[in-house]
Amino acid sequence: MLQRLHSTSARLVLAVALAFLAAFLLLGAGVYSRVLASLDRDTREFVRSDAADLLALRRDAGARALLDEVDARSRDPDQDDLLYAVFDRDGRRMAGKPVPHLPRRNGWTSFRDASVADRPRVIARVVALDDGGRLLAGMRTRAEDGFLAAMQRAALLALVLAAACGLLVGWLTSRWVGAKLARLDDTARRIAGGELGLRVPADGSGDPFDRVGARLNAMLDRIDALVDGVRHATDHIAHDLRTPLARMRNRLEELRDAADVDTAGRDALDAALLESDRLLQTFAALLRLSRIEVQASTEAMPELDLGRIAADAVELYAPSAGAEGMRLLDRSTPAPMRGDADQLFQAVVNLLDNALRHAQAGGDVVVSTMADADGVVLEVADRGPGIAEADRSRVFDRFERLQPDRGTPGSGLGLSLVRAIVIRHGGRIELQDNRPGLRVLLRFPLAGGDQPPVSS
Structure with a gap:
């Protein structure tokens, strides 16, 4: 029983009661x-009844009687909170007290009476007369406003007390629930960073947070077992297939270089070598993708300039872009961040290769980097056919190739590798319409001040 009283659920019930x-x-x-x-x-x-009486007087005794009655009531000190006035068709006051302004429309109106020191609120009714003039009958709400002011002071005091209670309850609830969630969040963050052996600590309270932590630990155990199985399978694939594939390629090369091979046979062997090279490259990309996905986060990595990496990639691809009749434009600016220079260079190279493969001849491919208060951004924009919005989430899947790309060289792992590198560096990737073409944006956090210095 005592354990339940100290659980997070009981504390939340108390917060709800408050x-x-x-x-x-x-x-x-x-x-x-x-x-x-x-x-x-x-x-x-009251005002409606008063106005009706005055209209009845005018109807029975004439317009002069209305003016005299209005003037008499306006001079009566016992009716100081009542406001009466009669206006002709041109808006000139003919009888009664001065009015700050005469509304253009008939009916109810409310205004502050500037002719009185405390500027009380006035609720008035404007009625049209048959001669084109208008009658205004109103009442200053001093007594009502005083009563409402007292209620407002009481409400303000209650509001201050409620705010104090709310802040106290919020602070306590934040500490109670925050401590529980912080452990889950910290564990999840570190696991996402590659520390797959971590588990959520349990406090033994048996409350919902403790049960969620236990289920999360069970799920992590299962994921850990599956990841180990995939890793072991990948290692076996690497051991059992990569060497035979390389050996097969060498034998094909030997056959091609043999003296007794005619031209047709040499062309066929060249095609077989090309296919084996593509197969080996796909296999190497798949292995590298698997290794990146299980690597730890970049928090302890050195600082680097993403703009310099982008500039190096542009310099590498500029000749091939020119040969295809395209321009590769470098608009990178310094963009400091933490990370693996080789992996980031690979990500930029993959994006450039993808952009140049789809860009139109004579078009531009623009590479730019920038840093602001929100982080570091790398952008690669081309003028190709782009990617339909419905297909943008699928292109990051392994071996996924859209219909126009089928039959062209490539393994379908380029953007998957880019996404894995971006996630490992704590960033995110976005695909946007370049109208026409595609804009790929990689967003990374800025380099922290407590990280290792820039490596030379």
Whole structure:
């Protein structure tokens, strides 16, 4: 029983109970609005009745009687909170007290009476007369406003108390729940960074957070077993297939170079060598992708300049772009971050290779980097056919190739490798429309101040 009282669930129940106290304060605000509406309604009823009496007097005794009655009521000190005025068709006041402004439309209006020191609120009704003039009858709401001001002071005090209680409850709840979630978050962050052997610590309370932690640990155990199985299978593939493939390629090369091979046979062997090279490259890319996906995060890696890496990749690909009738433009600026220079260079190279393969002849491929308060951005933009929005999530899958690319050289692992490198560096990748073409944006966090210095 005592253990349950100290659980996070019990504390949240207490927080909910305190929240009901805040609900009562909201109820008080509702009561205030209802009282305000009721007072305004009573005032309107009084003003409506007063205006009706004056109109009846004019109808029975004539316009002069209305003007005299309005002047008499305006001079009566016992009716100081009542406001009466009669205007002709041109808006000139013919009788009654001065009015700050005469509304253009007939009906109800509300304004502050600037002719009085405390500027009380006035609720008035404007009625059209049959001669084109207008009658204004109103009432200053001093008494109502005083009562409402007292309610507002009480409500303000209650609001301050509620705010203090809310801050206290929020602080306690934040500490209680935050401590629970922080352990889950820290463990998940470190596991995502490659520390697959970590587990969520349990406090033995048996509350929902503790049970979630236990289930997460069980899931991690299962994932760890599956990852180990995949890793072992990959190692066996590397051991059992890579060497025979390389041996087969060498034998094909020996056959091609043999003296008794005619031209047709040599062409066939060249095609077989090309296919074996592609197979070996695909296999190497797949192995590298698997290794990157299980590597730890980049927190302890040296600082580097992503702009310099992008510039090097542009310099490498500029000749081949020119040979294809395209221009490769470098607009990179210094962009400091933490990471693996080889992997980031590989990511830029893959993006350039993809852009140049799909860009139109005579078009430009623009590579740019920049750094701001939010992080580091690398952008590669081409003028090719682009990727339909519905297909943008699929191109990151392994061996995924869109219909127009089928039959062209490539393994379908380029963007998968780019995404793995970006995730390992704590970034994200976005595909956008370049109108026409494709814009690929890689976003990374800035280099932290407590990391190792820049490597030379």
